[in-house]
Amino acid sequence: xxxxxxxxxxxxxxxxxxxxxxxxxxxxxxxxxxxxxxxxxxxxxxxxxxxxxxxxxxxxxxxxxxxxxxxxxxxxxxxxxxxxxxxxxxxxxxxxxxxxxxxxxxxxxxxxxxxxxxxxxxxxxxxxxxxxxxxxxxxxxxxxxxxxxxxxxxxxxxxxxxxxxxxxxxxxxxxxxxxxxxxxxxxxxxxxxxxxxxxxxxxxxxxxxxxxxxxxxxxxxxxxxxxxxxxxxxxxxxxxxxxxxxxxxxxxxxxxxxxxxxxxxxxxxxxxxxxxxxxxxxxxxxxxxxxxxxxxxxxxxxxxxxxxxxxxxxxxxxxxxxxxxxxxxxxxxxxxxxxxxxxxxxxxxxxxxxxxxxxxxxxxxxxxxxxxxxxx
Amino acid sequence: xxxxxxxxxxxxxxxxxxxxxxxxxxxxxxxxxxxxxxxxxxxxxxxxxxxxxxxxxxxxxxxxxxxxxxxxxxxxxxxxxxxxxxxxxxxxxxxxxxxxxxxxxxxxxxxxxxxxxxxxxxxxxxxxxxxxxxxxxxxxxxxxxxxxxxxxxxxxxxx
Amino acid sequence: xxxxxxxxxxxxxxxxxxxxxxxxxxxxxxxxxxxxxxxxxxxxxxxxxxxxxxxxxxxxxxxxxxxxxxxxxxxxxxxxxxxxxxxxxxxxxxxxxxxxxxxxxxxxxxxxxxxxxxxxxxxxxxxxxxxxxxxxxxxxxxxxxxxxxxxxxxxxxxxxxxxxxxxxxxxxxxxxxxxxxxxxxxxxxxxxxxxxxxxxxxxxxxxxxxxxxxxxxxxxxxxxxxxxxxxxxxxxxxxxxxxxxxxxxxxxxxxxxxxxxxxxxxxxxxxxxxxxxxxxxxxxxxxxxxxxxxxxxxxxxxxxxxxxxxxxxxxxxxxxxxxxxxxxxxxxxxxxxxxxxxxxxxxxxxxxxxxxxxxxxx
Numbered sequence: 024x025x026x027x028x029x030x031x032x033x034x035x036x037x038x039x040x041x042x043x044x045x046x047x048x049x050x051x052x053x054x055x056x057x058x059x060x061x062x063x064x065x066x067x068x069x070x071x072x073x074x075x076x077x078x079x080x081x082x083x084x085x086x087x088x089x090x091x092x093x094x095x096x097x098x099x100x101x102x103x104x105x106x107x108x109x110x111x112x113x114x115x116x117x118x119x120x121x122x123x124x125x126x127x128x129x130x131x132x133x134x135x136x137x138x139x140x141x142x143x144x145x146x147x148x149x150x151x152x153x154x155x156x157x158x159x160x161x162x163x164x165x166x167x168x169x170x171x172x173x174x175x176x177x178x179x180x181x182x183x184x185x186x187x188x189x190x191x192x193x194x195x196x197x198x199x200x201x202x203x204x205x206x207x208x209x210x211x212x213x214x215x216x217x218x219x220x221x222x223x224x225x226x227x228x229x230x231x232x233x234x235x236x237x238x239x240x241x242x243x244x245x246x247x248x249x250x251x252x253x254x255x256x257x258x259x260x261x262x263x264x265x266x267x268x269x270x271x272x273x274x275x276x277x278x279x280x281x282x283x284x285x286x287x288x289x290x291x292x293x294x295x296x297x298x299x300x301x302x303x304x305x306x307x308x309x310x311x312x313x314x315x316x317x318x319x320x321x322x323x324x325x326x327x328x329x330x331x332x333x334x335x336x337x338x339x340x341x342x343x344x345x346x347x348x349x350x351x352x353x354x355x356x357x358x359x360x361x362x363x364x365x366x367x368x369x370x371x372x373x374x375x376x377x378x379x380x381x382x383x384x385x386x387x388x389x390x391x392x393x394x395x396x397x398x399x
Numbered sequence: 400x401x402x403x404x405x406x407x408x409x410x411x412x413x414x415x416x417x418x419x420x421x422x423x424x425x426x427x428x429x430x431x432x433x434x435x436x437x438x439x440x441x442x443x444x445x446x447x448x449x450x451x452x453x454x455x456x457x458x459x460x461x462x463x464x465x466x467x468x469x470x471x472x473x474x475x476x477x478x479x480x481x482x483x484x485x486x487x488x489x490x491x492x493x494x495x496x497x498x499x500x501x502x503x504x505x506x507x508x509x510x511x512x513x514x515x516x517x518x519x520x521x522x523x524x525x526x527x528x529x530x531x532x533x534x535x536x537x538x539x540x541x542x543x544x545x546x547x548x549x550x551x552x553x554x555x556x557x558x
Numbered sequence: 559x560x561x562x563x564x565x566x567x568x569x570x571x572x573x574x575x576x577x578x579x580x581x582x583x584x585x586x587x588x589x590x591x592x593x594x595x596x597x598x599x600x601x602x603x604x605x606x607x608x609x610x611x612x613x614x615x616x617x618x619x620x621x622x623x624x625x626x627x628x629x630x631x632x633x634x635x636x637x638x639x640x641x642x643x644x645x646x647x648x649x650x651x652x653x654x655x656x657x658x659x660x661x662x663x664x665x666x667x668x669x670x671x672x673x674x675x676x677x678x679x680x681x682x683x684x685x686x687x688x689x690x691x692x693x694x695x696x697x698x699x700x701x702x703x704x705x706x707x708x709x710x711x712x713x714x715x716x717x718x719x720x721x722x723x724x725x726x727x728x729x730x731x732x733x734x735x736x737x738x739x740x741x742x743x744x745x746x747x748x749x750x751x752x753x754x755x756x757x758x759x760x761x762x763x764x765x766x767x768x769x770x771x772x773x774x775x776x777x778x779x780x781x782x783x784x785x786x787x788x789x790x791x792x793x794x795x796x797x798x799x800x801x802x803x804x805x806x807x808x809x810x811x812x813x814x815x816x817x818x819x820x821x822x823x824x825x826x827x828x829x830x831x832x833x834x835x836x837x838x839x840x841x842x843x844x845x846x847x848x849x850x851x852x853x854x855x856x857x858x859x860x861x862x863x864x865x866x867x868x869x870x871x872x873x874x875x876x877x878x879x880x881x882x883x884x885x886x887x888x889x890x891x892x893x894x895x896x897x898x899x900x901x902x903x904x905x906x907x908x909x910x911x912x913x914x915x916x917x918x919x920x
Contacts, residue, residue, distance in 0.1 A: 417883065
């Protein structure tokens with residue numbers, strides 16, 4: 024809407040513009056994002072995201088590290104889908120060396136991907152509720168997320184940044200209790216999900232706050248490269264798990280959740296449905312993990328053959344693409360991450376202008392931004 | 400007339416959704432058994448970390464003060480952050496040959512990201528993860544640790 | 559009908575006679591005013607601190623947490639520790655702020671809520687001043703606090719504060735109507751604006767039971783509208799921490815912030831006490847028709863206990879609202895008031911007038 028006018032305003036700016044800096048320290052920007060918002064009364068005229076407050080130069084740092092070492096940096100981009108990020112780099116190495124990963128590894132990786140996705144969506148649910156002022160959601164979500172983190176801790180020894188994947192397989196095998204505890208979690212979480220719906224989804228205040236807000240058309244989503252649940256809320260079919268299956272995704276039956284409304288509530292519904300879908304994916308895999316080795320035979324020093332490699336995965340927030348240029352050394356010549364949040368952030372001016380400042384918070388919450396992933 | 404009916408159905412539907420949410424919080428209000436908080440400093444005695452918990456890097460020593468580190472430096476090479484430094488000496492062994500032994504295995508906890516590469520790649524399994532997690536100190540220099548205990552020696556495998 | 563064993567008027571009367579014996583009437587009034595002022599000051603601080611503690615504990619249990627539990631038994635001294643911390647904190651002066659108004663605003667807010675306390679009947683015979691327009695007086699002084707909030711937002715020279723203050727202005731001015739109308743319903747029933755008169759009229763049953771469904775509707779409207787009037791969630795748009803960081807008191811620190819904080823909680827108490835007095839019979843015990851035995855047992859519970867039980871019941875409901883619902887948006891807030899609450903309460907009051915005219919109420 025009225026994009027030309029907005030661009031003009033951004034460039035020119037007016038004397039009487041009521042400019043507000045939302046962030047870098049603000050309760051709802053979930054980190055150090057700064058939004059320069061121009062208000063007209065309560066209505067957002069335009070907004071201008073400023074990024075870079077947590078830029079660490081991960082891409083440049085990767086050029087000095089071996090492929091095994093790069094894994095632990097990818098944890099720190101989108102820390103809520105750390106496992107999925109790890110997997111992306113591992114798979115690019117496996118592709119380049121044409122290593123066949125054992126089936127067991129694929130299964131375990133996929134299960135962990137989905138557990139990680141649920142944990143991420145739970146945290147999003149907590150934070151989204153809190154953005155809208157429902158403070159209790161935060162604690163219910165974290166309470167349930169704790170169960171997943173406990174499973175992670177038992178198997179990998181760390182709860183959030185688990186560099187558990189290594190090129191060729193896994194660092195070590197999962198804990199013997201892994202299957203049992205995961206099944207317990209599925210059972211537990213199935214009883215808690217209806218509570219989420221009662222508390223927030225059905226709530227009339229919440230529905231009024233989210234329906235018809237922050238409309239993003241399918242064209243806008245494609246144009247800005249908005250992927251993941253945010254894009255799928257606009258009917259943009261962009262699930263990498265479906266388009267280019269990796270891991271054990273070709274062995275399970277699951278639906279790609281698509282909503283066509285394109286508003287905040289549609290994005291909300293996509294994520295809530297994805298939690299159900301992830302549970303069913305785990306259920307299909309958890310009993311069928313094949314026996315076998317937890318890693319393929321890899322050389323201690325990995326050198327990718329000279330050339331360019333590209334791989335994409337579906338993180339909890341969208342499509343993460345990794346692009347590596349190798350000159351045959353043990354460190355990459357150039358490493359590029361196409362992180363989902365970067366694209367998801369910049370659509371905000373398009374979809375948030377014209378709405379109220381309270382809606383702006385809801386919209387930024389519905390895009391589920393993780394700031395370190397934007398800045399890298 | 401229709402719009403009036405719509406007005407009231409909207410009103411009552413809205414109220415019922417609000418009541419559904421209040422039932423959830425109300426249920427938890429009257430069930431204090433659902434409290435999940437752990438009382439941390441009090442439960443210190445009973446608190447048990449998972450056996451694989453990555454608290455810090457340790458070098459296990461046996462009862463004779465022997466460790467398994469040969470001082471090869473593979474952990475130092477593999478560490479992405481430079482948090483391991485190894486100082487080695489050359490000491491003459493029983494047969495009079497010079498042999499590399501570890502002088503100090505220095506571990507900078509302040510730089511460690513717990514990626515686990517050193518533990519995984521150690522050829523002689525000399526390193527492990529410790530369960531200690533209370534690392535807060537008042538002086539940064541205390542975070543630099545020497546992992547091999549004073550006077551410890553390398554364990555010779557029985558042949 | 560209710561027994562006089564817990565009547566405080568004998569106590570206050572004997573203090574008055576004792577003082578009159580010692581000094582001239584002018585000094586008696588002065589001494590009594592000082593005494594009452596001190597008692598209220600103490601009560602204000604203690605109740606405010608206890609309410610903060612209660613809120614933290616209630617929300618903690620609702621959220622599966624333990625809440626404050628370190629300072630004192632069950633964390634009872636936590637809020638006192640917090641108060642000491644706030645007293646010791648630096649008062650940060652804001653550059654280019656209007657210093658006079660900036661410093662004045664917290665006092666306006668706290669004085670408004672303090673004024674309202676005077677007219678509340680805490681027990682039988684325990685009321686500082688019994689205006690014949692008590693309901694009107696409380697309404698008037700409690701709505702004055704918006705002036706303080708507006709001044710705080712304006713004088714802070716902060717954009718967040720200004721938005722918060724403007725929201726608060728729009729909100730309080732419109733919800734004042736519904737609060738007034740819902741209270742008016744009971745005024746119509748009881749035929750008086752005097753709080754003691756309203757309580758006396760409930761000797762044979764509380765208005766929420768006697769007044770049929772219209773009284774219940776006005777009770778619900780009162781709960782919603784007064785929650786909005788005291789700027790609490792889900793209507794806490796003036797603070798809206800996720801949008802405006804802290805709204806109108808973003809720039810305040812130390813004890814000036816504590817004043818806003820305390821006033822917010824005491825406003826909640828005042829609103830709850832008013833609701834308890836008007837709808838739930840104030841300090842009147844719970845009586846059921848002809849069950850003489852039951853009624854006598856109820857009479858043995860002191861009237862102070864009745865008053866505070868009912869008040870805290872309403873406070874708990876208001877807290878329950880806050881910790882369950884998401885926040886409304888400013889236009890939805892006004893829609894709720896002007897499209898739902900106000901028409902319903904207007905219709906309700908006509909209905910009540912009709913009921914009273916026909917003499918259908920008990």
